[in-house]
Amino acid sequence: MHSALELDDLRVHHATAAGPLKAVDGVTLSVAPGETVGLVGESGCGKSTLARCVVGLNTPTGGSVRLGGSEIAAGGRDRVAWARMVQMIFQDPMGSLNPRLTTRHTIELPLRVHGIGSKNERLERVLRLMEQVGLGPHLLDRYPHELSGGQRQRVSIARALALEPALLVCDEIVSALDVSVQAQVLNLLTDLQSKLGIAFLFISHDLSVVRYVSDRIAVMYLGRIVEEGDSESVWNHSRHPYTQALIASIPERARDEKAQRLQLSGDLPSPVNPPSGCSFRTRCPYARPLCAEVRPELKSDGLPHSVACHFVAEIPELAARPEYAEA
Amino acid sequence: MLSTLGCASGDPVTGAPAPLLDVEDLSISVRRGVPLVEGVSFSIGAGEAVAVVGESGCGKSLTSLAIMGLLPGNLQRNATGRILLEGEDLSAKSPREMQDVRGNRVAMIFQDPLTSLNPVMTIGAQIMEVLEAHRDIDRAAATARTIELLDLVRIPDPQERMHAYPHQLSGGMRQRVVIAMAMACEPQLIIADEPTTALDVTIQAQILNLLVELRRKSNLSLMLITHDLGVVCRVAERMIVMYAGSVVEAGEVSAILDGARHPYTAGLMAARPHGSFKRTGQRLVDIPGTVPPPTSRPKGCLFEPRCPRAQEKCRAVRPDLAADGAGHAFRCHFPIGQGEAHA
Numbered sequence: 001m002h003s004a005l006e007l008d009d010l011r012v013h014h015a016t017a018a019g020p021l022k023a024v025d026g027v028t029l030s031v032a033p034g035e036t037v038g039l040v041g042e043s044g045c046g047k048s049t050l051a052r053c054v055v056g057l058n059t060p061t062g063g064s065v066r067l068g069g070s071e072i073a074a075g076g077r078d079r080v081a082w083a084r085m086v087q088m089i090f091q092d093p094m095g096s097l098n099p100r101l102t103t104r105h106t107i108e109l110p111l112r113v114h115g116i117g118s119k120n121e122r123l124e125r126v127l128r129l130m131e132q133v134g135l136g137p138h139l140l141d142r143y144p145h146e147l148s149g150g151q152r153q154r155v156s157i158a159r160a161l162a163l164e165p166a167l168l169v170c171d172e173i174v175s176a177l178d179v180s181v182q183a184q185v186l187n188l189l190t191d192l193q194s195k196l197g198i199a200f201l202f203i204s205h206d207l208s209v210v211r212y213v214s215d216r217i218a219v220m221y222l223g224r225i226v227e228e229g230d231s232e233s234v235w236n237h238s239r240h241p242y243t244q245a246l247i248a249s250i251p252e253r254a255r256d257e258k259a260q261r262l263q264l265s266g267d268l269p270s271p272v273n274p275p276s277g278c279s280f281r282t283r284c285p286y287a288r289p290l291c292a293e294v295r296p297e298l299k300s301d302g303l304p305h306s307v308a309c310h311f312v313a314e315i316p317e318l319a320a321r322p323e324y325a326e327a
Numbered sequence: 328m329l330s331t332l333g334c335a336s337g338d339p340v341t342g343a344p345a346p347l348l349d350v351e352d353l354s355i356s357v358r359r360g361v362p363l364v365e366g367v368s369f370s371i372g373a374g375e376a377v378a379v380v381g382e383s384g385c386g387k388s389l390t391s392l393a394i395m396g397l398l399p400g401n402l403q404r405n406a407t408g409r410i411l412l413e414g415e416d417l418s419a420k421s422p423r424e425m426q427d428v429r430g431n432r433v434a435m436i437f438q439d440p441l442t443s444l445n446p447v448m449t450i451g452a453q454i455m456e457v458l459e460a461h462r463d464i465d466r467a468a469a470t471a472r473t474i475e476l477l478d479l480v481r482i483p484d485p486q487e488r489m490h491a492y493p494h495q496l497s498g499g500m501r502q503r504v505v506i507a508m509a510m511a512c513e514p515q516l517i518i519a520d521e522p523t524t525a526l527d528v529t530i531q532a533q534i535l536n537l538l539v540e541l542r543r544k545s546n547l548s549l550m551l552i553t554h555d556l557g558v559v560c561r562v563a564e565r566m567i568v569m570y571a572g573s574v575v576e577a578g579e580v581s582a583i584l585d586g587a588r589h590p591y592t593a594g595l596m597a598a599r600p601h602g603s604f605k606r607t608g609q610r611l612v613d614i615p616g617t618v619p620p621p622t623s624r625p626k627g628c629l630f631e632p633r634c635p636r637a638q639e640k641c642r643a644v645r646p647d648l649a650a651d652g653a654g655h656a657f658r659c660h661f662p663i664g665q666g667e668a669h670a
Contacts, residue, residue, distance in 0.1 A: 042527035043498075180613055181382075181617070183598035183612065183613035184613040186611055211602075212600035213600075213604055231603055231605060249528045249529045249531065249532040250557065251558050251560070252557045252560075253557070253560040263533060264529045267499055267530070268497075
């Protein structure tokens with residue numbers, strides 16, 4: 001069986017006056033059918049650009065995107081076939097829903113574009129989709145402004161499901177929602193997955209959300225994946241200093257004082273002129289001269305998952321880091 | 328109705344000394360029968376950090392705007408209750424007098440530093456503007472103080488950076504500038520409205536540490552508005568949970584997180600993603616439904632339509648905010664018992 005998604009050495013470089021901006025710089029990642037892969041990273045790490053390449057909103061400058069085993073050529077004639085295989089849900093439902101379309105027309109539109117069913121069959125399908133995402137039939141003729149944030153996000157999900165894609169790309173879809181509504185939407189996603197067997201590429205800056213929904217986690221920093229593997233393995237046994245800093249930065253009661261000692265200094269460097277060698281070295285407490293010369297590749301020698309770091313053998317797990325252990 | 332929660336002579340609920348800020352029975356409505364904030368009372372002691380927690384539309388930001396005297400005119404006219412700063416009633420002050428309070432005694436930090444900074448002024452000029460508005464200070468002294476402030480919020484190379492424009496700084500640096508502006512006149516109270524929500528998690532950690540450090544250094548009081556319980560325990564000693572315009576629970580942060588008595592607070596805590604669904608198959612405990620809009624709030628308990636513990640009485644009678652002996656207050660007819668495990 002083919003993977004739902006295979007990215008091979010994906011690159012997106014933009015030409016700017018100051019030189020090439022490498023938004024995505026050689027990412028290889030796959031999502032199996034029915035699997036959830038979480039992609040986590042901070043603003044500017046290239047995770048949204050990557051998502052947009054997967055659905056065809058951005059054109060990669062190198063590498064390939066394969067959906068269900070077949071390679072997709074950007075801008076090609078198979079745009080329609082592409083849309084049937086993968087759909088995307090965005091962060092802000094108010095910005096991604098047409099304010100002049102009712103729930104019914106929003107969800108029906110993909111079916112009409114693809115010429116599926118008669119008018120009555122489509123209405124029936126819309127109602128079934130609404131039921132699937134937990135929207136009552138009384139919301140059929142409502143406009144987006146008449147819905148709550150959570151309801152709007154459910155409409156986006158129903159629209160994305162209309163063509164029964166094998167892969168859904170979710171870009172920060174719960175970030176704009178309140179905690180209680182966020183939990184509703186996350187529950188809906190896990191329910192839909194077990195019922196429909198859809199694969200998710202779940203993108204978020206929030207590591208605890210990503211850990212909750214994902215089978216596997218990939219951590220991105222400045223256009224590259226720095227750590228990738230089984231979700232619990234990455235969460236409990238992270239070895240890349242960046243992943244460790246991300247976990248330690250989550251404000252949580254049990255970790256407060258310790259987290260302070262592991263705080264990253266400085267900001268994300270500019271992706272236009274990223275540091276040579278390992279792009280994390282400017283903020284890394286373990287950086288050595290080698291890190292400035294050679295870019296580390298993602299590898300899993302003797303580890304439960306892959307890490308891109310020259311000195312991974314010397315970096316203890318988070319719980320064993322001297323700064324983090326009880327003073 | 329809940330005048331038991333704080334008065335000028337001291338706070339019977341927490342037993343704290345006479346508070347710096349005292350909000351008494353604050354109500355804000357659009358018009359009759361459409362209340363946005365209802366009977367909110369709380370106090371903040373000198374040097375104390377109090378977090379106000381709640382979801383969108385619970386009235387936490389309106390409450391802070393009311394304290395700052397920044398409510399839009401139509402809401403200002405319909406606001407009742409008293410806001411006392413060191414015993415002085417702010418609601419009785421003229422707009423001119425309020426201008427002197429703002430920035431000088433109470434300062435505010437907003438969520439998005441890019442919209443709270445002027446894009447066409449250098450950050451140095453913006454900080455000096457605050458100093459010159461409130462202090463009788465000459466150029467040289469203002470410049471020196473600006474550099475000192477930028478250094479205080481740990482902006483590297485302040486002499487150079489003060490000539491930078493906001494767009495030349497990263498999000499974290501911009502928020503540091505906003506904090507420096509708020510600190511400029513050494514206010515007694517800083518109100519921070521979701522100060523780290525727009526920031527990345529590693530930058531959020533830096534800014535939270537900065538706030539904690541500034542508080543320790545200058546005995547500052549802090550009112551922190553947030554939706555993130557993790558941020559609350561990082562920064563605050565006491566917390567107030569708001570729902571649909573009123574206070575539903577208040578007390579020590581550790582007491583509430585160890586044993587929330589109000590089902591809404593317990594629900595908020597349980598709804599945070601934790602663990603791994605793929606490993607345990609455990610669904611998150613969500614709070615079904617949505618917050619009732621101000622136009623159709625229930626007659627009884629505001630949380631009743633979404634509450635798993637609701638009974639007949641909850642539909643009929645709105646509960647009062649009642650405190651237990653230890654200063655932990657909650658607005659519920661059937662609170663979660665002490666020691667009772669909440670989901």
